Amino acid sequence: MALNYVAGAVADDACRTVGNAIGKPLDGLTSNRTPGHSEINWVEFNYPPLIRLIHFRLHELPSSLTGIIRCFNISFLLTVFTCFISFVNTLIIVTSMGEPIRWLLQSAIHLIVLPVVALGVFYSGYRGLAEPDSSLAWRFKVGQPILAFAYLLLGTVPWGSVNGLAKLGSTNGSVYWLVVIILESTLWLGNCGLAVLNSVASVRFDSYGGSMASPGNRF
Numbered sequence: 001m002a003l004n005y006v007a008g009a010v011a012d013d014a015c016r017t018v019g020n021a022i023g024k025p026l027d028g029l030t031s032n033r034t035p036g037h038s039e040i041n042w043v044e045f046n047y048p049p050l051i052r053l054i055h056f057r058l059h060e061l062p063s064s065l066t067g068i069i070r071c072f073n074i075s076f077l078l079t080v081f082t083c084f085i086s087f088v089n090t091l092i093i094v095t096s097m098g099e100p101i102r103w104l105l106q107s108a109i110h111l112i113v114l115p116v117v118a119l120g121v122f123y124s125g126y127r128g129l130a131e132p133d134s135s136l137a138w139r140f141k142v143g144q145p146i147l148a149f150a151y152l153l154l155g156t157v158p159w160g161s162v163n164g165l166a167k168l169g170s171t172n173g174s175v176y177w178l179v180v181i182i183l184e185s186t187l188w189l190g191n192c193g194l195a196v197l198n199s200v201a202s203v204r205f206d207s208y209g210g211s212m213a214s215p216g217n218r219f
Contacts, residue, residue, distance in 0.1 A: 054123050061130055068201045072125045075194045079118040082187040083111045089180045090161045103161035141202055148195035155188030
């Protein structure tokens with residue numbers, strides 16, 4: 001399935017991001033750095049709650065960054081929330097309407113892969129702009145549009161457990177399924193729009209706000 005292929009490709013990059021960025025000093029990515037917010041203790045892991053894989057405190061950022069980083073984080077949270085809602089809905093649909101059990105497996109894969117990818121992309125953008133680090137910022141500028149495309153697919157296509165808008169004619173008369181499609185597609189498409197805005201905002205911050213990267217290093 002094309003969507004799973006896209007998710008897998010992004011997951012590979014996210015795993016590298018997690019391995020090289022989350023909770024580590026990034027010694028190998030120092031060549032493009034400029035002096036930044038040294039008061040941020042990047043190895044004080046406090047986010048996400050309970051899991052604590054990265055450091056994230058919005059109040060540590062300058063006012064010029066708080067708005068854009070808040071939007072980065074909202075996109076990550078929307079991804080986690082929508083994946084969880086989708087898994088629960090798929091479980092109900094499979095058990096009560098006799099749909100294929102593979103839908104549940106597909107939804108579980110999305111629940112595991114997409115939040116991990118979204119966290120890696122969020123952290124790259126957050127630390128890339130805050131530190132600043134042009135290599136991490138570049139990862140965000142690549143990863144966020146890819147996620148936006150994945151969210152667009154999840155909000156429109158009718159593949160398996162994906163309740164996109166194109167599935168509106170395949171609910172077998174179920175009002176519950178109709179509500180599920182409207183809810184999930186709205187969340188995914190809204191997140192798609194937010195991811196696009198985040199991508200644009202990160203480029204505009206480089207060009208006009210933060211000037212964290214030299215012209216040769218800009219994406």
